Amino acid sequence: MYSKLIAALFLILSIHLTFEQDTGNNPGSYEIREHSLNRPYPSVFSTSNSYWHLIGNTLVTDRHIRLTSDSQSKVGGLWNIIPVSYPDWEMHVHFKVHGSGKELFGDGFAIWYARDPKLGGPVFGYQDYFHGLAIIMDTYSNHNGPHNHAHPYISAMINNGSLHYDHDRDGTHTSLAGCEAQFRGRDTDTLVAIRYQNDRLTVSTDIEGKNIWKECFAVSDVRLPTHYYFGFSAATGDLSDNHDIISVHTYQLETSEQRRTENRQNIIPNAPSAEPERPHTDDPKGSGWSALKIFFLIMFLILVCLAVGIGAYYYFDRRQYQRKRFY
Ligand SMILES: [Ca+2]
CATH class of the missing domain: 2.60.120.200 (Jelly Rolls)
Known part of the structure; x- marks a missing residue:
C-alpha cells in the first residue's frame, strides 16, 4: 500500500x-x-x-x-x-x-x-x-x-x-x-x-x-x-x-x-463587445453626384454640343447654298 x-x-x-x-x-x-x-x-x-x-x-x-x-x-x-x-x-x-x-x-x-x-x-x-x-x-x-x-x-x-x-x-x-x-x-x-x-x-x-x-x-x-x-x-x-x-x-x-x-467543446463563438452587424449601406453620395455620374454628364453635354454644332453647320450651309441659288 x-x-x-x-x-x-x-x-x-x-x-x-x-x-x-x-x-x-x-x-x-x-x-x-x-x-x-x-x-x-x-x-x-x-x-x-x-x-x-x-x-x-x-x-x-x-x-x-x-x-x-x-x-x-x-x-x-x-x-x-x-x-x-x-x-x-x-x-x-x-x-x-x-x-x-x-x-x-x-x-x-x-x-x-x-x-x-x-x-x-x-x-x-x-x-x-x-x-x-x-x-x-x-x-x-x-x-x-x-x-x-x-x-x-x-x-x-x-x-x-x-x-x-x-x-x-x-x-x-x-x-x-x-x-x-x-x-x-x-x-x-x-x-x-x-x-x-x-x-x-x-x-x-x-x-x-x-x-x-x-x-x-x-x-x-x-x-x-x-x-x-x-x-x-x-x-x-x-x-x-x-x-x-x-x-x-x-x-x-x-x-x-x-x-x-469544463466541457468547452460546444461553446458557440461569441464576443459581447463586438458591434452588432449593421446592414450594408452604400457610400454617402455627398452632393448626390458620384465621379462616374459627373463623367457621363460631361460626356453627354459634349455629345449634345457636338450634335447641335453639326446640325447648325449643315443648316447654315444649306441656307447659304439655297441663297447662292437665288442669285
Ligand atoms: Ca481590404
Missing part, C-alpha cells in the same frame, strides 16, 4: 519536473509541436500523416510557405489538422508580405482558429459565414468612403456562422478590434502574436526588428470553444502580393482548474 503511494508520488514529481523544464520563461506554458511549423519544411510535409495540409496555390520552398505569389487570382491555404484540445493558447507567426506593387497591392492574409479546416472561399481565401476567430491582416483599403484607419490594418472577427465579412467595407461592420501596422514590404522580420487566455484575446506585433511585442489590441469576454483548427489563407484578385508564412510556434498556456475541467 505505502510502496504504491510512494511510487505515485515519484510519478507526480517526475511529471511536474518535465513540465517545468518545458516551460522556459513562461511558467505553465509549453510549445505544442503538432501545432507548430518550422524550417526545414520538407520534413513537415513529406509524410502522408503530416499535421499540416496545403490547399489551392500554396507553394513550399526551403525558405517559406507561400500562400499566394505576386500574381493575380491566386488562392492558397495552410491548415493544421489536429484539433486544439487545450483552452488557452498563444501563437507566434513569422510572416512576410511583399511584392512588386508600389501603390497597388493586396489583399493580405488571414490567420484562423476555425471549426472547418481546409475550405476555400471569398474571405481571404476561406469561407464566409465561418465559425471561429479570424485575425485579418488586410493590406488593401477597399473602403472607398471616409476611413478612420490606414492600411495595412490588423483586425479580429468572431463568427458563429451568421455573420458576413463585407470586403467592400474591409470588414469594419463586424470587426471586434483592430490596429494599423506597417508590416508590408519590411526588411525586418515581421511577427504577430495571438494570445487567447481566460476569454481574453490579445494581438501583438513585432515588426520593427526590436524583438519586442507591441500590443495591437486586447478584447475581453471572447468565447471560443476547444477543438477548432489553426489555419492560414490568402487570396489575390486584380491586385497581388506574396503572402508568406515562415514559422508558427504555438504554446499551450496555463489554464485554471475550472477551465480545464
Whole structure:
C-alpha cells in the first residue's frame, strides 16, 4: 500500500519536473509541436500523416510557405489538422508580405482558429459565414468612403456562422478590434502574436526588428470553444502580393482548474463587445453626384454640343447654298 503511494508520488514529481523544464520563461506554458511549423519544411510535409495540409496555390520552398505569389487570382491555404484540445493558447507567426506593387497591392492574409479546416472561399481565401476567430491582416483599403484607419490594418472577427465579412467595407461592420501596422514590404522580420487566455484575446506585433511585442489590441469576454483548427489563407484578385508564412510556434498556456475541467467543446463563438452587424449601406453620395455620374454628364453635354454644332453647320450651309441659288 505505502510502496504504491510512494511510487505515485515519484510519478507526480517526475511529471511536474518535465513540465517545468518545458516551460522556459513562461511558467505553465509549453510549445505544442503538432501545432507548430518550422524550417526545414520538407520534413513537415513529406509524410502522408503530416499535421499540416496545403490547399489551392500554396507553394513550399526551403525558405517559406507561400500562400499566394505576386500574381493575380491566386488562392492558397495552410491548415493544421489536429484539433486544439487545450483552452488557452498563444501563437507566434513569422510572416512576410511583399511584392512588386508600389501603390497597388493586396489583399493580405488571414490567420484562423476555425471549426472547418481546409475550405476555400471569398474571405481571404476561406469561407464566409465561418465559425471561429479570424485575425485579418488586410493590406488593401477597399473602403472607398471616409476611413478612420490606414492600411495595412490588423483586425479580429468572431463568427458563429451568421455573420458576413463585407470586403467592400474591409470588414469594419463586424470587426471586434483592430490596429494599423506597417508590416508590408519590411526588411525586418515581421511577427504577430495571438494570445487567447481566460476569454481574453490579445494581438501583438513585432515588426520593427526590436524583438519586442507591441500590443495591437486586447478584447475581453471572447468565447471560443476547444477543438477548432489553426489555419492560414490568402487570396489575390486584380491586385497581388506574396503572402508568406515562415514559422508558427504555438504554446499551450496555463489554464485554471475550472477551465480545464469544463466541457468547452460546444461553446458557440461569441464576443459581447463586438458591434452588432449593421446592414450594408452604400457610400454617402455627398452632393448626390458620384465621379462616374459627373463623367457621363460631361460626356453627354459634349455629345449634345457636338450634335447641335453639326446640325447648325449643315443648316447654315444649306441656307447659304439655297441663297447662292437665288442669285
Ligand atoms: Ca481590404
